[in-house]
Amino acid sequence: MSLHDNESIKQHVFETDLFDHDEKRRFERLGNRHANELAIQQWGWSSPPEEILDLALLSIQLQSMNDIDALVKLGLLDSKTKQYLLKNKPEDQQSLEWLWLNQPSLREDLNKTMTLRAGVQYFDDLLRLGIVVHPDMKKDALRRYCESKRCALGLIEGTTAVLCFGKYDDLDRFRMVGRSERNEVLSLITIILLH
Numbered sequence: 001m002s003l004h005d006n007e008s009i010k011q012h013v014f015e016t017d018l019f020d021h022d023e024k025r026r027f028e029r030l031g032n033r034h035a036n037e038l039a040i041q042q043w044g045w046s047s048p049p050e051e052i053l054d055l056a057l058l059s060i061q062l063q064s065m066n067d068i069d070a071l072v073k074l075g076l077l078d079s080k081t082k083q084y085l086l087k088n089k090p091e092d093q094q095s096l097e098w099l100w101l102n103q104p105s106l107r108e109d110l111n112k113t114m115t116l117r118a119g120v121q122y123f124d125d126l127l128r129l130g131i132v133v134h135p136d137m138k139k140d141a142l143r144r145y146c147e148s149k150r151c152a153l154g155l156i157e158g159t160t161a162v163l164c165f166g167k168y169d170d171l172d173r174f175r176m177v178g179r180s181e182r183n184e185v186l187s188l189i190t191i192i193l194l195h
Contacts, residue, residue: 044160067095114168
């Protein structure tokens with residue numbers, strides 16, 4: 001069973017109240033285990049704080065939702081606005097694309113929504129929760145290289161270097177290049193760090 005299936009089941013259990021309290025707690029623990037795995041194995045935390053685990057669990061939940069429902073879950077849209085948007089969106093256009101063009105006030109929130117739905121930490125949340133800019137970003141070569149890729153090198157828990165993108169489009173562009181090009185970027189950063 002995939003994470004999406006577990007989250008769908010969990011959401012259904014909570015919404016329909018089909019199971020008793022012990023069953024609900026079991027599903028909560030399952031979600032928390034997946035959140036812990038996401039935070040440690042993919043996000044780079046060795047001992048993730050509670051807020052990071054909450055974000056990881058939210059990320060897992062958002063991955064199983066459509067775009068509009070994800071915005072509702074995050075409290076960015078109410079049900080009345082959701083109905084209006086669904087009614088007025090052209091059928092041939094993706095929901096997030098249509099929102100991006102027609103609701104400029106939601107653009108930063110859309111960046112967060114898309115980033116979390118992609119299973120990635122959101123940069124502003126990381127800044128708020130204590131990630132620091134990697135000290136080697138002071139090196140001219142690294143700073144220029146990261147600027148060219150529209151990213152920055154951060155440091156989690158003082159030990160784990162992470163590549164951070166301020167916009168979802170930049171992250172998505174990096175994720176879409178081939179594995180060899182991504183490895184090349186990471187290798188170049190490593191070489192710069194070692195000099």
